[in-house]
Amino acid sequence: MEMSDWGVTNAENQTVQYCFPNNNLSCTKSIRPESEYIIVYVFVSVTSVFTVFLNLLVIVSISHFKQLHTPTNVLILSLAVADLIAGLILMPVQGMKLIEPCWYFGEIFCSIFPLILYVVVTASLGNLVIISVDRFIAVNDPLRYPLKVTTNRLIVSIVVNWLFSFIYSFYLLYESLLYPERNHSCIGECVLYIRLEYLILDSFVCLVAPCCVIISLYVKICFVANYQAKHFNSVTDKKARSEKKAAKTLGIVVLVYLLCWMPYYLTTLSLGHDENDALLINIMQWIVCMNSLMNPLIYALFYRWFRLSAKYILTLKILEPSSEYFNLFPEEK
Structure with missing residues (x-):
């Protein structure tokens, strides 16, 4: 231009x-200097593409391979879908807000974008809460776990979670959706204003309450897993170690999520709405979006099945007949 x-x-x-x-x-x-634009746009583009690519690998892996059709992986699939949306929509737009002082996407998208942001991140948090409950049942009562936790029940939980996320986010943002002209004082501005009481409510619903639930569940998981490892026989001990490893991996996912979220809430509750504060809040929102990249990286580090499935996908072996029956757990042969 x-x-x-x-x-x-x-x-x-x-x-x-x-x-x-x-x-x-x-x-x-x-x-601003042209070098700033180039650095930020390159960083945003690479990060967004990498996020989409890795989460597509997770989605294709769990959807294609029969061995991965487990209740827990259904939850991981839902989380990957939320992360994929973040990589496709949230990260590019949020990245542009870091460097572009003007909003070029129109008044309608200025109102809709915060709704997409809140729905996706709230649904991700809901997925993590459900994952914590799932891992607690798996470790605390492994024998009756298949009866208590079924794929259909978790699908219902996921649907309810996404519906709640949409309704809750709409409740927080309905003023900006119904009165979009409040989001700007001139053409090219898009600023989200949320009442302080709504920010306090959101901090409790999306930070304090989930933290209490998730942390308490994972503390119990650690105690139960250690007890099982000491007192049960070798067969049960192997199962307990497996469940403990899965709980530990998903616990890291939860911890990283909370570390990405806490700076945002601390910032929004303590700052105002001048230009410098708006830039800082945009940076905090970008950190929240970056969590969508961290999840598949954690899977790659801790889940051998993800590394194997990614290898099959990238080498196009999933196009072979009966590839959905490939063994992703060779140690169980």
Whole structure:
């Protein structure tokens, strides 16, 4: 876009330009060095593509291979879908907000984007809570786990989780959805304002309460797994070690998620809405989105089945007949 014809100079000799030069209601913007644009756009592009690619591997793996059709993996699949949406939509737009002072996507998407952001991250948190409950039952009562936790029950839980996430997010953001003109004072601005009481409610619903539930469950999981490892026979001990390893891996997923979320809430509750605060909040929201990249990386580090399935997918072996029956757990042969 050619901008040299419509720039102006302020008292500090800093070039100021308009987001939309042909509109009298356009916002102004300060021009940043070209190197900043290049660095941020390259980083955002690489991170977004990598996030989409890794989560597609998770989705294809769990969907294709029969050995991965387990209740726990259904939850991981739901989490990967949320992370995929984050990589496709949230990370590119949120990345542009870090460097672009103007909003070029229109008034409607300015209202819809926060809703997508809140629905996806709230659904991810709900998935993690359900995963924690699933792992607790698996470790605490492994013999009756197949009866208590079935794929159909977890699918119902996932559907309820996504519906709750949408309703809850709409409740928090309904003012910006119904009155989008409040999101900007000039053309090219998109600022989300949420009442302080809603921020406090959101902090409790999406941080305090889930933390209490998840942490208490994982503390119990550790105690139960250690007890089983000491007192049960070798067969049961092998099962207990397997469940403990799965719980530990998913516990790391939960911990990383909370570490990505906490800075955002601490920032939004303590800051106002001036320009510098808005930039800091955008950075915190980007950190939240980065969690969608971390999850598949954790799977790659701790799950051998993910590394094997990714190898089969990337080498196109999944196109072979009966590839869905490939053994992803060779030690069980």
